[in-house]
Amino acid sequence: MPSTALALTPGLSSFLKSLKTNPIDTSIENLVSLLKRRQIRHSRSCATATAYLLLRVVSACRTSESTKLIERVQSVGRRLMAAQPREMVVGNIVRRVLGLIRDEAEDDREAEFALSEAGSESQPQTPRAFDDASMPLDRDMLGMRSDGGDRSSRPPLTSMFSLLSHPEPENSLPSTPGSQSPNARLFSHGHTKDVRAEVLEGINEIIDELGQVDDQIAAYALDHIHSNEIILTHTSSTTVQKFLLKAAAKRKFTVIIAESFPNNHEATHATVSGNIVGDDENLSFDSFQKPLIAHGITVILIPDSAVFALMSRVNKVILGTHSVLANGGLVAAAGTRVIARAAKVHQTPVVVVSGVYKLSPVYPFDFDSLIEYGDASKVLPFEDGDLVDKIDVQNPIYDYVPAELVDLYITNLGGHAPSYLYRIVSDHYRKEDISF
């Protein structure tokens, strides 16, 4: 009986299974309702579901124009984001796919331009070569660099020069769908199939990246965790666990885990003891992993209230996150801010590990709107029914941690200062997609 129940539980795996058979519109509906009901809830699961859905959308979108493709992805993206505005990774993935389409459309136009002006010097068509590279990490790094190179050799479009620049090049910019000239359509005509194929390939790379991101982050572990250090962490974040495990293979250190009651304590206990219950979403990642104690690491589980008392002994705080914002602040599991604040008081370095896909170009205008509130019965169970009427019980799931409490971000691209994140944002998302 439990096995069938497991199979029927709506979640990431059931969604991915149904994606192949269901028609597109049903799948979109399906994901929207899954997001609304919070049946898909971890950042990575949301990102993966979004990426696979967009893969289907793009491949089913039989259009010859990149503008149409962009519109289609935008409309799907808007529905997904409206379904769960606090799950920012959904928007991030949609924006990256939009950026992919725009890049490909522009590349095509440039290639066409170079062809028509055969003989005259033109930009080397580098990006396509990079798309063929198999390692997503390499591709990302190189892709970034080639981007930068392009920007300096091309007229810098978004720079301070825009004030003085010649009006003509600006008009030919494919910045808005409205300004797409008939020329553009003409150019992209010959390359239609190419654009879609390239975009699909790009989305597949995003999916690959989502699968590998934790291992890539973990590769930096030995640079940051040294022998005999005392590390404090929080929740059962997979990224953090993998990071610690990587270091544990070579070094001996002590890990203190705050249990993060009441929303994540069961999972945290399971991570510490190593008997992870078969949660279908985490099945592929965690169940084959040996716990830290099996590597001979001393693991101390503490209640959240003991964080400040122990902080004076801690050498480093390593935190996972829900999403990272453009100003360097982050939204993470409730209790994170207390830890970051305590670390600040003791001048303990705070390191946040997060995949680039969690990095959102959204600026947090209103911190309160980012915080999600969860099941109040976890704080005050319904057995205390007579109390429930008399007091107001709240159970915030997330905390907003301002940028000044974080010392270092480690992403799959390396370590960055919080003040540098804007740069990674501008490398990964197009300006015109930030608010769509």
Added chain:
Amino acid sequence: MATPTDSTAAAGAKPFDIVATYNELLRSDPDLTMPIAAIEALVLLLTHEPSSTISETLDLLAKSTAHLKKAIPNPIGLSAGTDLFQRYLITTLQRPGQLGPAGDFKAIRTHLLSNGRLFIRRAKESREKIVAFGRGFIRDGCTVLTNGGSRAVASLLQQAADEEGGPSAVRFKVIYVLSSISKDIEGPSGEPEGMETVRALRAKGVPVSTIPESAVAYALGKADMVIVGAEGVVENGGIVSRMGTYQIGLLAKAIGKPFYVVAESHKFVRLYPLGQYDLPIEQHVVDFKTEEDIAQKSKQQAVDSNADSPVELPLEDSVDFTPPHLISALITDSGVLTPSAVSEELIKIWF
């Protein structure tokens, strides 16, 4: 070449005076910022001085810029404009293409000369872009503390107020810090800078409270955020702004309120001040004197009242430097930036 400006007719009459042109431009259009006025003055200069080679033009620009900077007591804002103009010229010349070395120098010259109005229009449009980016900052029910007479801040607040009746109704309050040093005491208005904005906001139904500078610490508890303008944004992301901004920044940091700067990206200037007294400005805000000095000074002034003394910034125009660690974010026409992003924008045009 056809220039839209009417001053070409008077060109032959007297030599072109860039300082007078700059001042005249600023006076004629109150909406004009200093960097744009400087760019305009340089464009007008080029229309007056026929120069056919690149190095001749660059040399002329460098000389006039130096002259202009020396003559204006606070050249920070203006140097942002002149630098931008010079760099634009050089980069365009180096870039392959129609306007590049292979192309005709005259083409770029004509482009610059015939588009003077366009630059001004774009500069004003950039304020609208800022408003679009900054709209999210002013939320329903919030209180904004601001100071000075920044046009960018004024347009941001007024735009937010305009939408009050609309679908996205934002009700907000403003605490306006008015300078105790009145800008033109003997002038007809005799009122502190910013009163115009205060009136405009009140006319739109926004409750505005005006407070003196001494009440900032007291009033900050009632504010949700501080939004200020800037005369120049320096390389490290700090700002040069109206005297009093630095103390507001310090207080906002101490009380834990976000401190936002609204500035157009053409105000970014390649300057790295190490502190308050490291600005390329003559200003005597802190002026120690004894009774004897005062007597001597008044005597001296009686003797040479109209002698040529070095230009000094009058007290009412004095500025201070707000270091980047006090600034939460810069709202510019190229997006909401962290202070450290400023250096990158500058690097893009200089290197």
